[in-house]
Amino acid sequence: MQTLQLESVNKSFGNLDAVKDLSLAVAPGTIYGFLGPNGAGKTTTIRMIMEIILPDRGQILIKGTPNTTRAILDRVGYLPEERGVYRKMKVREALEFFAELKGMKKSAHKTKIDVWAERFGMTEVLNKKMEELSKGNQQKIQILTAVLHEPDLIILDEPFMGLDPVNAELIKDVILEQKQRGAAIVFSTHLMESAEKLCDAICLINKGLKVLDGEVKQVKRNFGRNSVIVAYNGKSDFLKNNGVIERYNDSGNHVEIQLRPGANPQTLLAAAMQHAEISRFEIVEPSLHEIFLATVKS
């Protein structure tokens, strides 16, 4: 049984169709990337999953149960995009409050909070007020809130936003651990690199419409093996007017190129060698970043 299933979900606000006919499925023990540009409808979809707003049409099932059965939402952990906290509450009290809202007994959450705080290096802040914490630490506490009750589905809206590399690594480990435990993790991001490394499957939506989805490997394969990475030193004139390039993304001495269908990479290599010193030339699978840009632009 799928942990999360959306069936033809629609939502509009006035004249704006925020989400159109969206269907997707997330299996247990997978990390699912929910990708899309700003305003694509990611947060609206997540809010509908959490039954914060109601879809106009369609159905949302969590472990086979409609999410309108509120009890099933106790099996979900959620980090909202709006990172609000009870500013005057002590950290431990806030954690306990949310744990109890998720149906945990005091005997169950007490030791768990201590163990997690220890791991997050936050034991001393448990008795501080939320407002005394840095933004990053507040975010860690909120991620803790989302996993503390060992939910079957964890939804993280932009979990890495605003975290330093050390903490981002910590959160990545937590996500992988939850996956090992068998939870399904859905996280939205527009950081393609973290999505590419972490996700087993993705769904890309744009303007409320799903544009592609599936396992990351499959998505890349479908997109075709006609990407080339060139590391060069010198002029980049070879990128222009040579008839084989569909698109490229130049970083100055490193360029990712999307070839036209049927084009021969050797033609490109020959052209490049005339203009610059080539230190790397590799035919690769496209990165999610490339796929994202290509799909959204088209």
Next chain:
Amino acid sequence: MNKMWTVVRREYLSRLKTKGFVIGTILTPVLLIAMTVVPRLLLFLKSDKPIQIAVIDQTGAILDSLIVNLNDRNEAGERLYHFIKREGTASDLEAAKKTLSGEVDSGALDGYIIIPASIYEDGNAEYYAKSVTNFKVNSGMRNAISRAVKEHRIQQSGLNSEQVRRLVQRVDLRTFRIAEGGKEEEDKGRTELVVWVLVMFIYMALLVYGQLVMRSVIEEKSSRVIESVISSVRPFDLMAGKIVGIGALGLTQYTIWAAAIGLVSLYGIQVVDIFAPKMAMANAPKFALPAIPFETLLYFIAFFVFGYFLFATMFAAVGAMVNSDQEAQQLVFPVIMLVIVPLMFTFYIIGNPNSQLAVILSLVPFFSPIVMFARIVVQTPPFWQIALCFVLMLATIVGMIWVVGRIYRVGVLMYGKRPTLPELLKWIRYA
């Protein structure tokens, strides 16, 4: 339901532990105790010492009257005024005054009075002292001299002193309240005091705790924590938990205050006596709270609870409609008016508890907590009116919860522009 209680616990405990609540709860009875105990203590500390006053009485009659009439005693039971007769005719008055001033300066005397022979005609006398600002001394002497002059004038017109005493006798009007069962009890303006005190307590409860609910809603909204909360608990349970939690907080605070008031009225005097044992003997009037009938207390709790639910739901709706405390100030005004209007009628209600206007006002659910309660305290209205009033309030509360629950559900997630009335109606239909 369980989740609602989790919310109740958070709202209740997190506020119970704030410094503001602890200080406010303790400080109010402390102030109350201070207000009753301190003046009495001060009275004792300042306990008037007998004062020595020389009198030059050119009429030869007023001094005797002064000694008889101005016989005030201090708490220790001593005579306050000691009058010493001095001579001084018109011719050597200046010299006599000089001598007396010297004695006042040296401390042998506290002051002196000159009563000229012309006082019966022009009504002028003079009082000299180092300190002339003691109101009690000044007015006491003025009244005593006036009385002596008045009595003399009336006597001159041919009446004897017994007749004069009867003529100037003051009237004392004692008031009695006829309680249920036709029992008469003496009322010293206390019923009115009780009405005002209790009505003010209800008024404060509605405003203070109602606005606490509103601010709690706004706080969750403006800090954006609402989204985390709403994903775990139904908006309706959240709203209900908030209202119940803060209501419980209000009841706690009022119970503590009621206990403090009770203790003060029972033991306040003893506390004073510990500090000032001498006062125990004095016959100063005892401070005592008017006894509040048990039924009145029950009605107070009932109107507190009903009124609170009525107004807390409205305040919650206002909180859900706005983004900040400042924005709430404008929108909350009509709700506050619903509490102020009946308060303004209280004077009238106390005077005319059974007039048609009073009956109508007391049956308007939003006014009932104050108007009907005031009526009950002054003069218990017919039972059917009380029953009808509670039925109407209950119906209104149920209706309000239904409407406000919907406004709340949509409102707490809406940011930006405040909704217009048509939008608000859409929210109610939509949810």
